[in-house]
Amino acid sequence: MKKRIKPIIASTLALSMAIAAPVPSVLAAEPHQxxxxxxxxxxxxxxxxxxxxxxxxxxxxxxxxxxxxxxxxxxxxxxxxxxxxxxxxxxxxxxxxxxxxxxxxxxxxxxxxxxxxxxxxxRVDWESGKLTIAPDDHVSRAYAFVTALNRGDSASAHSSLSPAMASTVTPELLQSVWTGNFTAFGRVKSVSQPTLSENAVHRNVKFVYKTELMASLELTVRFDEAGFVDDLYIARIAEGSPEYRSPEYEKPGSFTEEEIVIGEGPMRLPGTLTMPVGEGPFPAVVLVHGSGPNDRDMTVGGSRLFRDLAVGLASRGIAVVRYDKVTYEHSFKSGTLPNFTIQQETADDALAAVRLLAGDDRVDPERIYIIGHSQGGFMVPRMLELDTEGRIAGAVLLAGPSSSFQDVLLEQNEELLRRFEQLRLPTDSIKQNVELAKDIVDTIKNPQYDKDNLPADFPLQPAYWWFEMRDFVPMNVAAGQSAPLLIVQGGNDWQVPVRQFEDWKKALKDRTNVTYKLYPNMNHLLYDFDGISIGNEYGGAFNVSSELIGDIADWIESDPS
Missing domain, CATH: 3.30.457.10 (Copper amine oxidase-like, N-terminal domain)
Known part of the structure; x- marks a missing residue:
C-alpha cells in the first residue's frame, strides 16, 4: 500500500555496456534466414x-x-x-x-x-552498410536497441519502438531518461546471458546487470508481435532471496491453468486463469493488485501472494483470474501518460477480467467476485460503481484502506514510527518521512490545487494521479452500496493499520451484508508473523495464511449474494 513515486521507467534505461562505433540498423526488416x-x-x-x-x-x-x-x-x-x-x-x-x-x-x-x-x-544481415535483424530475433534486437541508446543514437532507438510506445515517448525523452539513469546506477561491471520468454502479449528479453552502485538489476525489453520494442521494465534483484515454495493447501490435479489476455488494444495484459477440474459452472474471483508494478503472482521476495490465493481457492472449487498489472507489463507507456489515473491503473483491467469470466461457460455468471489487496481493496467501491451491468456479485477486501489515499499515506508512516520506537530502533529517517508525509497531505488538501491546477515540484509523481482521486473515500461510497463484502485485516499490518479496519465497521454499521475478520498476527502480505512487522520480513519465503484461504472460500461458497 505504500505509494512509491511512479517511474517513467526510472531505472530501466540505465543499463548495458558502453559501446562505440555507430552502425545504422533496420530493426523491422524482413526475416533473414x-x-x-x-x-x-x-x-x-x-x-x-x-x-x-x-x-x-x-x-x-x-x-x-x-x-x-x-x-x-x-x-x-x-x-x-x-x-x-x-x-x-x-x-x-x-x-x-x-x-x-x-x-x-x-x-x-x-x-x-x-x-x-x-x-x-x-539472424542478421548486412546490406549497403546497414544492419538488418529478423523481427523474431528478439535477443539481437534487444541488444541493438540498448546499444543505440548507449551511443546516443536516440533516432535509431526510437525507430524500433512500437506505434503504441512511440506515440507517448519522443526520441529526446527516451534518450534523456536513459542517460540520466545510466549515471544513477554507476558503471556496468558485467551483464548476464539474456533469457528469452513470452506471455500472451509480449516476447521478453531479460538481462541481469551488475553495476558499481547496485548489486543486481534486471532489465526486460518487451517486444510486440511485429518485433518492435513495446515497453521496458526494471527490477532491483534482492540478493539471497529464498525460493518460493508451494503452499500445503495446494492440491495439484484439482485445477488447470491457462494463459489468457485481459482487455484489448495496446495496453492489454497477459494473465492466468486457474480453473477447477470437474463440472461447472464454478464461482470465480478476480485478484486485484496493491500499489506498485506487480506481476500476476504478486511476487515479493520469496512469496507469491496471488499464486497462493489462486491455487488455494481453485483447490476449493473456485476459478481465479490473476494478471500482470498494467504498470508492470506496460510500465514505460503508463508512466509517460500525463493524466494516468488510479482507475486506469487498478479498476479498468479488473472489470475487463470480470467481463472475460462472464463470457466463460465454465463460470457461474451470477457468482463472480473481486478480491482486492491493499490499493485493490481501496478501489473496490469504485469498481462496483463502474460495474453498470451488475456482473460483480460481491467483493473481498484484503487490507483495503477505508480513508482517502493521502490520509492512509500519513497514517502508515506514523504507524511505522510507533513500531520503530517500540522496537527501540533509530527513528530519525522515519520522523523525516512523517514530516514529509504531513507536508504532502497538506498540499493535496489545499483547495487552491486540483487535478487541473497542480502544484509545482510535487514530490510524488505523477501529481495528477494523486489529485484526481483526492476526494475519493471508499468507506463513504461503500456505505451507499449493496453488494456483499468480506473485509479482512491483519492486526500486524503497519501499511494499512487496524484503525482503517475499525473505520470500515463504523462507516458500514447500518449494512447487514458485510462480514469482518481480523487476524491478529497477519501482516500486510497476508501471512502470520510473530514479531512486530516493519517490512523487514517481506524478503522471506512465506505463504498466505491457510485460515484466510479457508475463510474466503467459505464466504464465497455460502453464496453471500
Whole structure:
C-alpha cells in the first residue's frame, strides 16, 4: 500500500555496456534466414565487418597489436583469434579453425556472416552498410536497441519502438531518461546471458546487470508481435532471496491453468486463469493488485501472494483470474501518460477480467467476485460503481484502506514510527518521512490545487494521479452500496493499520451484508508473523495464511449474494 513515486521507467534505461562505433540498423526488416555456420568447405561466403556488427549487437571487440589478436565477448559468447595463426582460434573456449571464415581487408576485420550468426545465435544481415535483424530475433534486437541508446543514437532507438510506445515517448525523452539513469546506477561491471520468454502479449528479453552502485538489476525489453520494442521494465534483484515454495493447501490435479489476455488494444495484459477440474459452472474471483508494478503472482521476495490465493481457492472449487498489472507489463507507456489515473491503473483491467469470466461457460455468471489487496481493496467501491451491468456479485477486501489515499499515506508512516520506537530502533529517517508525509497531505488538501491546477515540484509523481482521486473515500461510497463484502485485516499490518479496519465497521454499521475478520498476527502480505512487522520480513519465503484461504472460500461458497 505504500505509494512509491511512479517511474517513467526510472531505472530501466540505465543499463548495458558502453559501446562505440555507430552502425545504422533496420530493426523491422524482413526475416533473414541464416544458414548453418560456414565452414572451410563453404563455396559462397558473405563477408561483413566484424566490429561494426558485433558492437551493434552488444559485444565488445578488442585488438592486441603485438600478437595481432582479435577478441570478441558478449556475456557467455567469446571468440578469440590471432592473424598469426587462424587455425588455432578459440570459439566459446573450444579450438576452431577460422582460416576460411576471417580475413583482414585493409584495417578492417571481415568475417563470414554465417559464422557470426552462428556465434551469436542471431539472424542478421548486412546490406549497403546497414544492419538488418529478423523481427523474431528478439535477443539481437534487444541488444541493438540498448546499444543505440548507449551511443546516443536516440533516432535509431526510437525507430524500433512500437506505434503504441512511440506515440507517448519522443526520441529526446527516451534518450534523456536513459542517460540520466545510466549515471544513477554507476558503471556496468558485467551483464548476464539474456533469457528469452513470452506471455500472451509480449516476447521478453531479460538481462541481469551488475553495476558499481547496485548489486543486481534486471532489465526486460518487451517486444510486440511485429518485433518492435513495446515497453521496458526494471527490477532491483534482492540478493539471497529464498525460493518460493508451494503452499500445503495446494492440491495439484484439482485445477488447470491457462494463459489468457485481459482487455484489448495496446495496453492489454497477459494473465492466468486457474480453473477447477470437474463440472461447472464454478464461482470465480478476480485478484486485484496493491500499489506498485506487480506481476500476476504478486511476487515479493520469496512469496507469491496471488499464486497462493489462486491455487488455494481453485483447490476449493473456485476459478481465479490473476494478471500482470498494467504498470508492470506496460510500465514505460503508463508512466509517460500525463493524466494516468488510479482507475486506469487498478479498476479498468479488473472489470475487463470480470467481463472475460462472464463470457466463460465454465463460470457461474451470477457468482463472480473481486478480491482486492491493499490499493485493490481501496478501489473496490469504485469498481462496483463502474460495474453498470451488475456482473460483480460481491467483493473481498484484503487490507483495503477505508480513508482517502493521502490520509492512509500519513497514517502508515506514523504507524511505522510507533513500531520503530517500540522496537527501540533509530527513528530519525522515519520522523523525516512523517514530516514529509504531513507536508504532502497538506498540499493535496489545499483547495487552491486540483487535478487541473497542480502544484509545482510535487514530490510524488505523477501529481495528477494523486489529485484526481483526492476526494475519493471508499468507506463513504461503500456505505451507499449493496453488494456483499468480506473485509479482512491483519492486526500486524503497519501499511494499512487496524484503525482503517475499525473505520470500515463504523462507516458500514447500518449494512447487514458485510462480514469482518481480523487476524491478529497477519501482516500486510497476508501471512502470520510473530514479531512486530516493519517490512523487514517481506524478503522471506512465506505463504498466505491457510485460515484466510479457508475463510474466503467459505464466504464465497455460502453464496453471500
Amino acid at each position: 541464416a544458414a548453418a555456420p560456414a565452414s572451410a568447405e563453404s563455396t559462397a561466403v558473405k563477408w561483413v565487418p566484424l566490429r561494426a556488427i558485433a558492437e551493434a549487437l552488444g559485444a565488445t571487440v578488442g585488438w592486441e597489436d603485438e600478437t595481432r589478436t582479435v577478441t570478441l565477448t558478449r556475456a557467455d559468447t567469446s571468440v578469440s583469434f590471432s592473424y598469426l595463426n587462424l587455425g588455432e582460434a578459440k570459439v566459446g573456449g573450444a579450438s576452431a579453425d577460422l582460416s576460411a571464415l576471417v580475413k583482414l581487408d585493409g584495417d578492417t576485420t571481415m568475417v563470414a556472416l554465417d559464422a557470426l550468426n552462428g556465434w551469436f545465435g542471431s
